[in-house]
Amino acid sequence: MTIMNEKETVLVIDDELQIRRLLEITLSASGYKVLQSSTGKEGLVEAATLHPSLVILDLGLPDADGIEILKKLREWYSKPVIVLSVRDSEKDIVSALDNGANDYLTKPFRSGELLARIRAALRSVNENPDNNFLVFDTLSIDLQNHVVRKNNEIVKLTSTEFLLLSLLARNEGRVLTHQYILKEVWGYGYIEQTQYLRVFIAQLRKKIEDNPARPTFLNTVSGIGYRFGS
Amino acid sequence: MKLVISKFRKSVVFSYFVSVMVVALVTLLCYPLSNTQQYYLVSFILLFAVFIMAAFMTIGPVFLAAALSSLAWNYFFIPPHNTFHIEKTDDILMFVLFFSIAMLNGILTTRIRRQEQLAVEREERTALLFQLTQQLSKAGSIDEVLKISIEEIRRNFSANVFFILQDGNNILYSSGRLQKDKMLNSDEYEVAEWSFRNKQEAGALTGNLNHVDCTFFPLPGTKLIPGILAVKPPFQVAGEKRTFWLTFITQVSNALEREFLAEMAGKARLLDESGRLYKTLFNSISHEFRIPVATIMGASDSLLNSQHPVNVQNVLSNEIFTASVRLNRLIGNLLNMSRLESGKLSVSLDWCDINDLVNKVLDDLKDELEFFTVRVSIPENMPLVKIDFGLMEQVLYNLLFNSTQYAKPGTNIDLLCDFENHGLQISLKDEGPGFSEEELKKLFTKFYRVKGSKTGGLGLGLSIVKGFVEAHSGTVTVENNHPSGAIFTIRIPTEVTDFKNLMILDDHE
Numbered sequence: 001m002t003i004m005n006e007k008e009t010v011l012v013i014d015d016e017l018q019i020r021r022l023l024e025i026t027l028s029a030s031g032y033k034v035l036q037s038s039t040g041k042e043g044l045v046e047a048a049t050l051h052p053s054l055v056i057l058d059l060g061l062p063d064a065d066g067i068e069i070l071k072k073l074r075e076w077y078s079k080p081v082i083v084l085s086v087r088d089s090e091k092d093i094v095s096a097l098d099n100g101a102n103d104y105l106t107k108p109f110r111s112g113e114l115l116a117r118i119r120a121a122l123r124s125v126n127e128n129p130d131n132n133f134l135v136f137d138t139l140s141i142d143l144q145n146h147v148v149r150k151n152n153e154i155v156k157l158t159s160t161e162f163l164l165l166s167l168l169a170r171n172e173g174r175v176l177t178h179q180y181i182l183k184e185v186w187g188y189g190y191i192e193q194t195q196y197l198r199v200f201i202a203q204l205r206k207k208i209e210d211n212p213a214r215p216t217f218l219n220t221v222s223g224i225g226y227r228f229g230s
Numbered sequence: 231m232k233l234v235i236s237k238f239r240k241s242v243v244f245s246y247f248v249s250v251m252v253v254a255l256v257t258l259l260c261y262p263l264s265n266t267q268q269y270y271l272v273s274f275i276l277l278f279a280v281f282i283m284a285a286f287m288t289i290g291p292v293f294l295a296a297a298l299s300s301l302a303w304n305y306f307f308i309p310p311h312n313t314f315h316i317e318k319t320d321d322i323l324m325f326v327l328f329f330s331i332a333m334l335n336g337i338l339t340t341r342i343r344r345q346e347q348l349a350v351e352r353e354e355r356t357a358l359l360f361q362l363t364q365q366l367s368k369a370g371s372i373d374e375v376l377k378i379s380i381e382e383i384r385r386n387f388s389a390n391v392f393f394i395l396q397d398g399n400n401i402l403y404s405s406g407r408l409q410k411d412k413m414l415n416s417d418e419y420e421v422a423e424w425s426f427r428n429k430q431e432a433g434a435l436t437g438n439l440n441h442v443d444c445t446f447f448p449l450p451g452t453k454l455i456p457g458i459l460a461v462k463p464p465f466q467v468a469g470e471k472r473t474f475w476l477t478f479i480t481q482v483s484n485a486l487e488r489e490f491l492a493e494m495a496g497k498a499r500l501l502d503e504s505g506r507l508y509k510t511l512f513n514s515i516s517h518e519f520r521i522p523v524a525t526i527m528g529a530s531d532s533l534l535n536s537q538h539p540v541n542v543q544n545v546l547s548n549e550i551f552t553a554s555v556r557l558n559r560l561i562g563n564l565l566n567m568s569r570l571e572s573g574k575l576s577v578s579l580d581w582c583d584i585n586d587l588v589n590k591v592l593d594d595l596k597d598e599l600e601f602f603t604v605r606v607s608i609p610e611n612m613p614l615v616k617i618d619f620g621l622m623e624q625v626l627y628n629l630l631f632n633s634t635q636y637a638k639p640g641t642n643i644d645l646l647c648d649f650e651n652h653g654l655q656i657s658l659k660d661e662g663p664g665f666s667e668e669e670l671k672k673l674f675t676k677f678y679r680v681k682g683s684k685t686g687g688l689g690l691g692l693s694i695v696k697g698f699v700e701a702h703s704g705t706v707t708v709e710n711n712h713p714s715g716a717i718f719t720i721r722i723p724t725e726v727t728d729f730k731n732l733m734i735l736d737d738h739e
Contacts, residue, residue, distance in 0.1 A: 090578070090620060108558050178580075195581035195727045198614050202583055213585060213606070220586040223578075223619040 013043030120173025284339030296332035434464030601639035637662030
């Protein structure tokens with residue numbers, strides 16, 4: 001974990017007092033400063049005035065649908081948003097991710113899991129976006145020269161594999177939906193061709209994972225997409 | 231329709247023509263005998279010709295042949311020749327006799343033929359009815375009965391029919407049962423309704439309410455009237471064919487009534503079952519949910535109100551966590567069961583890497599699996615399969631979770647995935663106690679719990695497995711492993727990827 005010079009602030013927008021209290025205790029204990037809002041409107045105002053480093057957003061808010069709040073927030077807020085909701089259908093999750101959420105966690109959740117997601121989301125922001133050289137444990141990716149090294153040895157990747165890997169790696173910690181990845185790597189016409197994605201992910205895993213059966217970099221998010229982690 | 235009529239006319243005209251020609255030909259052939267005294271012989275030859283014609287033709291042409299031949303005989307052969315005048319009294323008698331015999335001959339022969347034909351037709355109808363009855367007896371649902379009936383009626387009567395059934399409370403629906411696109415307009419519905427209430431034919435070409443463009447026949451039932459049969463364009467049958475038609479729809483109606491009653495009985499049973507389901511559900515909920523809730527309350531209360539050393543605090547926190555995981559699992563299973571029960575389960579098939587699926591489940595269950603040796607076998611060339619990831623994840627989770635609950639720690643759990651005969655096959659073998667014959671039979675039943683099983687379940691896990699697998703049109707079976715344990719095998723028909731085709735895409739820049 002990176003050492004924080006000043007406390008990162010996390011804004012929790014959730015109407016359930018118990019959840020807010022739990023999050024405040026858990027996040028404070030991990031060194032974050034916690035702001036709270038119980039309605040969507042209040043949350044938008046707080047986000048605009050207090051500039052939190054990250055927003056945790058519930059979808060079932062009393063005054064507006066969380067997706068609408070997310071859309072409004074995304075008009076100007078570029079920092080990570082993690083959705084935390086009881087809604088667990090693939091449709092809801094994909095909709096939240098497509099509308100700009102970085103990650104999605106369903107309630108009930110494990111605090112450890114939430115903290116890990118928050119760390120991953122913040123790290124990707126803190127990294128220099130112009131950085132063309134990404135390093136994750138034993139894996140390094142030179143975006144400019146298209147060179148990928150695993151344990152300091154060059155890994156031969158096809159152009160599509162490289163595109164796919166660099167897209168995921170540049171969005172470390174963020175869940176990218178199947179459709180988004182297909183659109184970015186193959187183009188609009190391939191948006192339904194999830195089998196391409198599966199095949200190429202399997203190939204990539206064989207090349208960069210220590211144990212392709214237990215991937216650590218290319219993580220599957222069931223029925224939704226993939227998340228790059230390290 | 232016009233074509234048929236013109237063909238028919240043609241054939242009638244043609245047979246009259248043939249009858250004239252035959253008489254002319256026979257007369258011509260016999261003409262050399264006209265100057266002899268052999269004109270009696272000619273009469274026999276002509277009679278024979280009429281007789282032969284009667285065997286092939288309908289009454290009209292035969293009549294014509296009889297009349298023509300008697301006239302020809304008179305004109306050409308009875309002296310004086312080439313006149314219709316007859317000199318001798320016995321010749322007049324002969325002429326009258328000839329005419330009568332020719333006529334009678336024609337009438338009798340055609341009547342015999344007609345009866346023979348009717349007998350054949352009747353036999354055919356009996357055969358058709360028998361065939362219909364046989365087919366209908368094989369039908370296992372209302373829709374199957376209707377499908378067969380519509381097809382058979384089209385084949386035997388060339389009529390386009392659809393069935394308007396009642397809803398079980400004597401209210402007619404307004405559209406065809408199988409053919410939802412066949413909607414009745416309000417006029418037609420009124421007539422249909424009248425026909426249904428009065429058990430009489432109505433609509434076009436009938437004597438009742440014939441202002442609509444559709445003919446309705448009530449389906450005669452013994453206990454209830456399943457509905458009515460609508461024919462569009464209108465349809466009419468008469469005579470023998472009508473009897474056949476009525477017998478036909480009676481057969482259909484009987485079969486329909488049988489299925490109708492069965493369906494109603496099924497609904498009643500379902501209601502009864504869901505009543506029982508709720509009772510069991512509430513009993514289970516109150517019991518199964520209270521245990522983890524009690525743990526959470528007790529442990530947290532103790533944490534709040536007593537000063538415990540850190541290690542005891544940890545134990546209590548752990549208890550709370552375990553109980554909440556258990557509660558969460560119970561809620562998950564209940565939600566899944568209600569999705570299955572409501573019939574609103576939607577299966578969204580997408581390409582899936584079985585390795586992903588297995589990893590996800592093993593990861594979710596890593597705490598439970600800590601003391602087991604899990605051996606996973608997935609072929610190197612395993613293709614992608616098209617399944618609903620979320621549902622199958624639940625299926626594998628429930629099966630694997632069960633094994634961790636019943637098998638002893640330290641034993642092996644084998645997870646074998648394979649692809650053969652256009653299907654995905656997943657087998658899970660454990661070395662637990664296995665099941666008795668009785669248990670094997672009831673295992674997939676809702677709320678069924680094996681005797682002596684650990685607390686903490688509603689008995690829903692395996693019925694969810696079965697429901698989700700069947701939603702994929704697949705099957706799940708269970709047998710005992712040797713020397714001990716259980717083997718669950720899932721088979722799901724699915725599409726596979728063609729890897730060769732996919733590799734071409736890698737040239738993409």
